[in-house]
Structures are given as structure tokens and as C-alpha cells.
Amino acid sequence: MVLPHDTILDVGKLSVSYRSDTGYVDAVRNISFSLGREKLGIVGESGSGKSTVGRALLRLLPTARITADRLDFQGQPLLELSEKQMLDIRGRRLSMILQDPKFSLNPIRRVGDQVAEAYLIHFKCSKADARAKAMSMLEAVQIRDPKRVYDLYPHEVSGGMGQRIMIAMMLLTDPDVVIADEPTSALDVTVRLQVLGILDDLVSQRGIGLIMISHDLNLVRNFCDRVLIMYAGQVVESLKASEMESARHPYTQGLLAAQPRIGGSRAPLSVLDRKPEWEIPLEGAA
Amino acid sequence: MTDIVNAPKPASRRQPAVAPLLNVLRFLLRSPTSAFGLAVITLLVLLAIFAPLLATHDPYVQNLNNVLQPPGGNHLFGTDELGRDIFSRLLHGTRITLNIIFLVTITVGPIGLAVGTIAGYLGGIFDTILMRITDIFLSFPGLILALAFVAALGPSLNNAIIAIALTSWPPIARLARAETLTFRSSDYIAAARLQGASPFRIIMHSIVPMCLPSVMIRLTLNMATVILTAAGLGFLGLGAQPPMPEWGAMIATGRRYMLDSWWLVTFPGVSILLVSLAFNLLGDGLRDALDPKQMNRR
Numbered sequence: 001m002v003l004p005h006d007t008i009l010d011v012g013k014l015s016v017s018y019r020s021d022t023g024y025v026d027a028v029r030n031i032s033f034s035l036g037r038e039k040l041g042i043v044g045e046s047g048s049g050k051s052t053v054g055r056a057l058l059r060l061l062p063t064a065r066i067t068a069d070r071l072d073f074q075g076q077p078l079l080e081l082s083e084k085q086m087l088d089i090r091g092r093r094l095s096m097i098l099q100d101p102k103f104s105l106n107p108i109r110r111v112g113d114q115v116a117e118a119y120l121i122h123f124k125c126s127k128a129d130a131r132a133k134a135m136s137m138l139e140a141v142q143i144r145d146p147k148r149v150y151d152l153y154p155h156e157v158s159g160g161m162g163q164r165i166m167i168a169m170m171l172l173t174d175p176d177v178v179i180a181d182e183p184t185s186a187l188d189v190t191v192r193l194q195v196l197g198i199l200d201d202l203v204s205q206r207g208i209g210l211i212m213i214s215h216d217l218n219l220v221r222n223f224c225d226r227v228l229i230m231y232a233g234q235v236v237e238s239l240k241a242s243e244m245e246s247a248r249h250p251y252t253q254g255l256l257a258a259q260p261r262i263g264g265s266r267a268p269l270s271v272l273d274r275k276p277e278w279e280i281p282l283e284g285a286a
Numbered sequence: 287m288t289d290i291v292n293a294p295k296p297a298s299r300r301q302p303a304v305a306p307l308l309n310v311l312r313f314l315l316r317s318p319t320s321a322f323g324l325a326v327i328t329l330l331v332l333l334a335i336f337a338p339l340l341a342t343h344d345p346y347v348q349n350l351n352n353v354l355q356p357p358g359g360n361h362l363f364g365t366d367e368l369g370r371d372i373f374s375r376l377l378h379g380t381r382i383t384l385n386i387i388f389l390v391t392i393t394v395g396p397i398g399l400a401v402g403t404i405a406g407y408l409g410g411i412f413d414t415i416l417m418r419i420t421d422i423f424l425s426f427p428g429l430i431l432a433l434a435f436v437a438a439l440g441p442s443l444n445n446a447i448i449a450i451a452l453t454s455w456p457p458i459a460r461l462a463r464a465e466t467l468t469f470r471s472s473d474y475i476a477a478a479r480l481q482g483a484s485p486f487r488i489i490m491h492s493i494v495p496m497c498l499p500s501v502m503i504r505l506t507l508n509m510a511t512v513i514l515t516a517a518g519l520g521f522l523g524l525g526a527q528p529p530m531p532e533w534g535a536m537i538a539t540g541r542r543y544m545l546d547s548w549w550l551v552t553f554p555g556v557s558i559l560l561v562s563l564a565f566n567l568l569g570d571g572l573r574d575a576l577d578p579k580q581m582n583r584r
Contacts, residue, residue, distance in 0.1 A: 060476065060479060060480070087482050087484055088482065089482070090479065090480055090481070090482040091480055091482030091483070092482055095481070096480045098476065098477055098480070099473075100473065103473035103474065104474050104476070104477045105474055106474040106478070106492055108495055108496060109491075109492075109495075117478070117481055117483065117491070118481040118482065121482050121487065122482060166477070169477070169481065170481075
């Protein structure tokens with residue numbers, strides 16, 4: 001039995017930078033966090049570097065320079081592994097759910113075959129075994145008629161179903177950590193809750209560590225155990241989701257003040273007014 | 287709720303891929319030009335298969351008492367300078383033509399696809415090296431390069447096929463690379479990488495199928511060029527060797543008697559024209575049928 005506070009992923013001073021004509025431009029600066037078997041939210045505005053963090057963990061940024069003091073995944077230093085060793089980790093022990101199923105499913109392959117693909121890559125098994133496995137996984141994400149859906153093409157399924165298929169695809173191999181990069185941004189509100197519910201069930205049942213990347217503060221707050229607030233490539237504050245109201249960083253406070261509330265005052269909501277000192281993280285946050 | 291459960295479930299949709307093929311066929315037959323192309327090529331294939339049954343004479347048997355007979359009577363298209371029946375030679379020539387097209391296409395398609403997708407997907411140094419090699423091949427006119435290869439390898443039909451294949455893969459590679467570049471940064475390729483698929487697996491399973499339609503179209507259009515190049519090499523004496531009834535070679539020997547006996551060059555010439563025209567029209571029709579960018583024109 002693994003205790004909930006066991007660290008699976010330990011990140012220390014992760015930086016990602018891209019080369020430009022005038023030297024290196026930092027997209028992510030000195031981010032540190034650790035992840036156990038819990039749900040960790042990363043919130044930030046567009047361009048704050050939250051998706052870059054997700055992809056950097058999987059080493060999926062071929063043009064970027066990734067540096068870190070520590071990037072340990074179950075004791076393995078991710079940055080020192082060869083590309084070949086990374087192939088065994090990606091999709092097997094560390095996987096990622098992408099944003100929009102319309103673009104992240106291959107338009108000319110049957111969805112079931114795409115789900116089964118991960119199993120065929122990582123396990124020595126027959127096609128029939130992989131098919132059966134994919135079928136039961138489709139059932140686990142509450143697809144009612146998996147036999148029929150298995151043979152559909154991506155344009156024949158709805159957005160919500162597509163995202164559930166994507167979840168099935170990425171959880172099929174029982175990974176230890178799943179990174180969900182805005183998994184519900186492309187879905188409408190009612191489907192969003194259903195998909196999140198399924199993801200939540202599967203993650204808790206299987207004891208998977210989840211990193212949820214989102215720009216939706218309310219969603220992350222209700223869904224995750226812990227939240228990192230990112231601004232301009234840095235984590236400015238890290239808090240428990242339940243203690244969100246006691247945020248101390250001015251950026252987080254500004255974000256919270258800009259949220260509408262049922263039963264709140266009807267005065268115009270406050271607007272974020274950027275200040276340079278926002279870029280200074282709180283003590284102990286980074 | 288019970289109604290839904292009891293309703294007949296749609297059967298699994300995995301069927302043989304016949305229906306899409308029929309769709310393409312129906313589309314091709316709708317426009318007169320591609321229907322013409324398809325008809326000529328079907329006829330060509332049928333003639334090649336049944337050539338021994340349809341030929342009135344043996345294409346190799348000489349009859350020196352019966353040379354340069356005009357069309358009509360016993361010989362539908364007349365006889366050549368050695369008294370061989372031109373109609374029978376043309377029929378047997380279809381086999382050689384189809385043979386050349388088939389062999390060139392099955393070598394050129396995979397080579398072009400492999401070079402193009404590897405260069406496009408891996409990028410960087412692989413891209414530079416593979417594409418510069420492609421550029422070198424592209425910088426010579428096809429026939430000239432084929433001539434050089436045949437001259438080096440020695441004149442024969444097999445060497446002509448090798449030479450044509452060596453000169454016609456670069457455009458396919460260029461095309462496959464361009465297609466690959468448009469797919470490689472898409473999310474579903476990222477998803478395949480996230481699943482842990484190796485570059486080789488991604489190229490084989492995700493990229494090659496996406497490139498196939500445009501490569502198929504290009505290969506069909508290419509067949510016209512292949513026929514012309516093969517005939518050109520045959521005409522120059524570097525392709526099929528004399529007794530073989532290859533169309534280009536037939537024109538080459540008939541050239542000397544052209545002024546008095548027009549049928550020696552006309553019939554092979556018309557055959558080459560018809561067949562290469564047919565492949566061009568069919569390729570055009572296929573592009574209309576398979577290219578999703580032109581769907582709205584239907």
C-alpha cells in the first residue's frame with residue numbers, strides 16, 4: 001500500500017527556455033513542486049507557461065532547453081534518461097490528456113484502435129488481447145456500447161465522447177502520473193462535469209497522481225487537492241484548494257476578486273491591474 | 287429505457303473496404319474525361335491479359351515474303367520491315383508497357399514515401415541530407431538522367447526500369463515531405479508520442495496513411511511520364527532490345543520506312559499517346575475524387 005503523501009514526482013528548479021536571436025528566452029523559470037498520489041492543479045493565464053511545464057515533464061519539447069536541479073520520477077532522473085528510455089516511460093507510467101479531442105485523435109484511424117495502440121506498444125500481447133483491454137477501458141469511461149464505438153472514426157463521435165476516449169487511451173496502461181492539459185476547455189459546461197467526474201473516479205480508484213492544468217480557477221479549486229498559481233513563467237503561490245480564500249499573493253488575490261459570486265454584491269467586478277511586483281513569488285512558494 | 291436496451295444494436299462496422307472503392311469508381315465514371323481514362327486503362331489491362339488469345343500472329347515470326355504490307359486483309363495494322371504482324375506486336379507490347387509501369391511504381395512509391403516521411407518527421411540533419419540528395423536528382427531532366435544510368439548499366443529493359451525508377455522517386459519524396467510537415471505538429475501526432483510510440487511506429491501508423499492519397503494521385507500521374515520515358519529510351523535503343531515488341535523500339539525501327547509505310551510508326555505512336563493520355567486523365571480524376579480540399583466542387 002502506497003501512502004498518499006509518497007512522492008512520485010519531484011521537481012526542483014525546473015526552467016524551460018527557447019533560443020531566440022538575442023539569446024535564450026525563458027518560458028518557465030525555477031519551478032519546484034512535488035506530487036504524490038493526489039490531484040494537483042496548475043492555474044494561470046494564457047502564456048504563463050503552465051502547458052509548457054506539462055510537456056517539459058514528458059520531454060516533448062524538441063526545440064526547448066530544459067534544465068532542472070531535480071526532476072525525479074519515482075527515483076529516476078527524467079532529464080538524464082535516453083530518448084529510448086523515455087519511450088518506455090511516456091504513455092506507460094507518465095501520460096498526458098490533451099485539450100481538444102477534435103485535434104488529438106487521428107482522423108483516419110478507428111478510435112478503438114487508437115486506444116489499443118498504447119497497450120500494443122508497451123505490452124507483449126496479441127491484437128485480440130489489446131482489443132479486449134481497450135474495450136473494457138471504453139466501458140470504464142462510461143461509453144455505453146463499446147463494441148460499436150470501437151469501430152467509429154473520430155468525426156463520428158461527440159466532443160464529450162471524444163474526450164472520454166482520450167482519457168481511456170491515456171489511462172489504459174495504468175500510469176502512475178497523468179497530466180491533464182486543460183482536458184475540459186473544449187467541452188460545454190454540462191459535459192465538462194461528467195468528464196471530470198469520470199476522470200476523478202478513475203484517478204482515485206487507481207491511485208494515480210494527477211496534474212490538472214487549467215485556466216479555470218473555480219474548476220481547479222473544486223476538483224484538486226492542491227493548487228499552484230503560475231504567473232509569467234513562475235509559481236507565485238502554492239496553496240491547498242480548501243485554503244484558497246486565504247491567498248496572500250497579490251496576483252491570486254486579484255484573480256479571486258475578479259470571480260463573480262452568486263449572492264455577491266452587484267458592483268462591477270474588479271479588473272486585474274498588472275504590477276511588476278507580481279512577478280516576485282511568495283516566500284516558500286517556489 | 288427498456289426500449290433503448292432492446293433496440294437492435296447496429297452491427298460492428300468493420301467491413302471490407304469495398305464501399306469506398308465503389309464510391310471512387312462511381313465518381314470517376316461521372317466525368318467523361320476520367321471515364322475515358324479508366325476505360326482505356328481497363329482495355330489495356332484486358333488486352334495485356336488476353337494478348338496470346340487475341341493476337342492473330344506470332345509477334346516474333348518473320349516472313350520475308352510479306353514485308354511492309356499495308357493495313358487490311360490478313361494483317362489488321364499491316365506488317366513491318368521483317369514481315370511481322372504489327373497488330374500482334376502491339377498487343378504483346380501492352381504487357382511490356384504494363385510491366386514497366388508496375389515495376390517502376392512499386393519501387394518508386396515506397397522509396398519516395400520513406401525518404402519524404404523520414405525527412406519530414408525527423409527534421410534537422412536528416413531532413414537536410416535527404417532533401418539535398420533529392421534536389422540533386424531533381425536538378426537533372428528525368429530523361430537525361432535515365433539515359434546516363436542506362437548508359438552506365440548497359441542497355442536492356444530491366445536496366446531501363448531501374449533507371450526510370452531512380453529518376454522518378456524525388457517528386458514523390460518532396461510531396462510526402464510537404465504532407466508530413468503539415469501533420470507532424472498536429473495534436474494527434476503529439477498524442478501518439480504521448481502514448482510512447484517510437485518515431486518509426488508513428489511514421490508507419492500515423493503519417494504514411496495520411497500521405498497515401500496524394501502520393502497515389504501523384505503516382506498515377508507519374509505513370510504517363512514513365513510510359514513516355516520508357517518509349518523514349520526504347521526509341522534511342524537503350525531500353526527494350528530488338529526482337530521485343532516494345533512500342534518505342536517499334537517506332538525507332540519503323541522510322542526508316544516512315545515515308546512509304548506510315549503504319550509502322552503510326553500505330554505504336556497512337557498507342558503511346560492514348561495510354562499516356564489515359565493515365566493523365568485518370569490521375570486528374572483521382573485527384574478530384576480523393577482530395578478533400580476539392581470536395582466542395584462536387
